[in-house]
Amino acid sequence: MVVVMQPGAEPQHVDAVVSRVEAAGGQAFVSRGVSRVIIGLVGDIDQLSTLDxxxxxxxxxxxxxxxxxxxxxxxxxxxxxxxxxxGVPIGPDTVTLIAGPCAVETPEQTLASALMAQAAGATMLRGGAFKPRTSPYAFQGLGELGLKILAEVREETGLPIVTEVVSAHHVDMVAEYADMLQIGTRNMQNFALLQAIGEVGKPVMLKRGMTATIEEWLMAAEYIAQRGNLEIVLCERGIRTHEPATRNTLDVSAVPVVQRLSHLPVIVDPSHSGGRRDLVLPLSKAGIVVGADGIIVDVHPQPDLALCDGAQALVREDLEQLSRAVADLTVYVGRQPARRRWASAS
Incomplete structure (x- = not known):
């Protein structure tokens, strides 16, 4: 059972609902979005239905x-x-381009990547300070130093930053620097992390687990929402199939399916799905045409020297092509390119 509060409902009105539900032995989970408050109820449905x-x-x-x-x-x-x-919208009326280095390596590399992304029309900067890797010997990220670099680049470019959180212990620290918190594919069902992020109040990007069903993906989003945060963007980043020709398989059908099931925005990640630079542009086009609310891509000024996923990172020439394609297709699907609309923090 769900209680949807009226726009502008006062805090005491929300408290009154919670108190009545708890007095009847139920639980009430308050989730706050931009325009309304929704309360999810847990308990005996028949008894809760008698509470008027x-x-x-x-x-x-x-x-x-x-x-x-x-x-x-x-x-x-x-x-x-x-x-x-x-101030950057992600939703059904716009196509939002998010771009940046897969991993933050140096201040110079991060700034160069951000300027490349911005020139291509990106309105948000992605960059990994913490990197969960398959191999324990692979580059794991710079940690808090990487977060500081991202914050410095944001000051210089004005681009809001999205970066990954890999542990519940790091949530508060990452939230101090980031404008949006990312849950990666390997942590989609890390329920303690989902709950911790739900309590912070920052927008969240939730990537689909590489072996997750759509229902499992949405249930993971529910963990975040149940803890009070409805500011969630879902990211289809490719699922693992039997096909070895690509790193993962971009499930473009997931975009319209999820949009029918959930009110949350859905974007696609053509970089981590294809795993190759030459696949990013066609997969980006497919994502936009099928109705994605945005795309997130990897960018690097020197991909051959990248410490993480250099093979899929776009260079300046690739970004020029991507920029033209995004502009053309955004008009084709009846949307507008996302633009930053105000300067206040989320």
């Missing part, structure tokens, strides 16, 4: 939701959501 929650001040509607992912489902939120990251 719809009659309380500030309550918009009370509905039974048949899916397990109650808060991110379109059953109670039919309109698709827009997530703003420091």
């Amino acid at each position: 929650l719809a009659g309380l001040p500030g309550v918009g509607q009370v509905t039974r939701v048949s899916t397990e992912y109650k808060l991110v489902s379109r059953e109670q939120h039919p309109d698709r959501s827009v997530v703003h990251v420091r």
